[in-house]
Amino acid sequence: MQNDTIFALASAAGRAGIAVLRLSGPGAATALAALGCVLPGPRKAVRAHFKHPVTKNLLDDGLLLWFPAPASFTGEDVAELHVHGGRAVVESVLAALSGIAGLRPAEPGEFTRRAFEHGKFDLTQAEALADLIDAETQSQQRQALRQMGGALKELYDDWRHRLVQSLAHLEAVIDFPDEDLPQDVADKIWGEVEDLRKSIAAHLDDGGRGERVRAGIVAVIIGPPNAGKSTLLNALARREAAIVSPIPGTTRDVIEVHMDLGGYAVTLIDTAGLRESGDEIENEGIKRARDNAACADLKIAVFDGAIYPVRETATMEMIDKDTLVVINKSDLVQVASDKVSGKDGNVSFISAKSGQGMEAFAARLLQCVRSKTETGATAPLTRIRHRRALEDCRDALARAREAALAELAAEDLRFAARALGRLTGRVDVEELLDVVFRDFCIGK
Numbered sequence: 164m165q166n167d168t169i170f171a172l173a174s175a176a177g178r179a180g181i182a183v184l185r186l187s188g189p190g191a192a193t194a195l196a197a198l199g200c201v202l203p204g205p206r207k208a209v210r211a212h213f214k215h216p217v218t219k220n221l222l223d224d225g226l227l228l229w230f231p232a233p234a235s236f237t238g239e240d241v242a243e244l245h246v247h248g249g250r251a252v253v254e255s256v257l258a259a260l261s262g263i264a265g266l267r268p269a270e271p272g273e274f275t276r277r278a279f280e281h282g283k284f285d286l287t288q289a290e291a292l293a294d295l296i297d298a299e300t301q302s303q304q305r306q307a308l309r310q311m312g313g314a315l316k317e318l319y320d321d322w323r324h325r326l327v328q329s330l331a332h333l334e335a336v337i338d339f340p341d342e343d344l345p346q347d348v349a350d351k352i353w354g355e356v357e358d359l360r361k362s363i364a365a366h367l368d369d370g371g372r373g374e375r376v377r378a379g380i381v382a383v384i385i386g387p388p389n390a391g392k393s394t395l396l397n398a399l400a401r402r403e404a405a406i407v408s409p410i411p412g413t414t415r416d417v418i419e420v421h422m423d424l425g426g427y428a429v430t431l432i433d434t435a436g437l438r439e440s441g442d443e444i445e446n447e448g449i450k451r452a453r454d455n456a457a458c459a460d461l462k463i464a465v466f467d468g469a470i471y472p473v474r475e476t477a478t479m480e481m482i483d484k485d486t487l488v489v490i491n492k493s494d495l496v497q498v499a500s501d502k503v504s505g506k507d508g509n510v511s512f513i514s515a516k517s518g519q520g521m522e523a524f525a526a527r528l529l530q531c532v533r534s535k536t537e538t539g540a541t542a543p544l545t546r547i548r549h550r551r552a553l554e555d556c557r558d559a560l561a562r563a564r565e566a567a568l569a570e571l572a573a574e575d576l577r578f579a580a581r582a583l584g585r586l587t588g589r590v591d592v593e594e595l596l597d598v599v600f601r602d603f604c605i606g607k
């Protein structure tokens with residue numbers, strides 16, 4: 164309920180130097196009084212002795228901040244209690260808050276939801292806030308900050324504004340055919356709709372870069388058994404994540420390692436070696452290897468350098484433009500440099516065991532990851548939710564142009580505008596009326 168005052172631990176659970184508890188709602192000031200605190204001036208940190216409302220026992224000696232509505236995160240009265248981050252302190256303050264009438268623990272995301280409902284930001288910004296909290300790499304952090312700053316909101320609001328304008332003009336043509344309308348209004352409408360459709364199509368056609376930065380790139384290591392795939396995974400992850408052994412068929416399940424590769428989130432997947440096997444479990448592993456490779460963003464195909472230039476067909480068949488080819492165990496063979504620079508120019512010779520060539524290979528991998536995530540667009544779309552809504556919008560714009568009747572075209576444009584409205588979380592009709600009357604002064 165909107166009138167409740169909510170509270171929650173805003174910092175992470177567990178022992179820490181400081182813990183932050185947050186309150187939001189009309190009862191925040193009363194709650195502070197119940198804790199024996201004097202209301203501080205707005206946005207100033209003051210020292211406070213938090214006391215139990217009933218027993219008056221001291222719970223902690225900490226800091227208190229007061230953000231009166233509407234200039235607060237949620238737009239409501241907000242208080243922040245900075246207490247010592249011990250379990251007993253935090254639990255006793257939370258228990259004290261629960262005992263105060265009109266207060267209740269916040270639901271997940273409820274502070275942000277209230278901020279959205281009070282117009283502090285749109286849905287894409289709320290999503291970016293969640294992404295920023297989840298960000299584990301610099302690229303995720305950068306992307307979340309840009310989106311939180313309104314990069315997507317501005318783009319989508321601008322598109323929606325232009326679309327609503329075109330729709331208003333079309334409605335005017337339909338509803339008021341006798342009014343004094345400029346001759347070229349219809350041409351203008353359809354020119355603008357086509358421009359919009361093109362912009363949205365280009366925005367969609369980004370190869371999923373923003374989504375990849377957010378969710379992380381998936382790279383799958385494939386190759387014949389015993390080529391050194393698990394050794395390579397461990398070397399890249401800098402830990403013994405996968406079992407390495409000279410026995411072919413050791414890796415049978417899919418092993419995933421999440422890593423930060425030069426600021427990008429990468430999920431590296433080690434798989435069972437590709438071969439014909441009579442072992443049921445190994446065959447299931449090989450099937451999983453193929454399934455994972457099929458949906459990976461990129462593949463690393465590893466071959467055994469000891470038998471170079473022999474390369475197994477089962478692995479060769481899976482090499483495509485998104486595959487980095489690696490010849491491992493270069494410590495065992497002297498590979499003639501002309502061979503390397505010749506037809507094998509795109510192959511990395513490494514020894515995952517000794518580290519030879521690993522630096523150059525890691526750099527090549529990073530470059531590949533970068534090329535799959537970097538985008539010229541300042542604001543790439545970052546979620547499947549954005550993609551779906553924009554696809555709906557794009558398709559409706561295309562339909563509108565084909566519509567036999569202006570009334571049907573208007574319906575398609577309305578649908579397209581709603582799709583954009585869903586993206587940012589604002590769908591209102593008042594806006595449409597405003598534009599009609601401002602631009603045409605119809606009805607006077």
Ligand SMILES: Nc1nc2c(ncn2[C@@H]2O[C@H](COP(=O)(O)OP(=O)(O)O)[C@@H](O)[C@H]2O)c(=O)[nH]1
Binds near residue numbers: 391412436492
């Ligand atoms: N000499 C040498 N041996 C390696 C190298 N990489 C892996 N090996 C060995 O090759 C065998 C198979 O390695 P493993 O990583 O389990 O291969 P996988 O089956 O492809 O996962 C193990 O005995 C490793 O120690 C390397 O660069 N040089």
Ligand SMILES: [Mg+2]
Binds near residue numbers: 394406414435
């Ligand atoms: Mg293995």
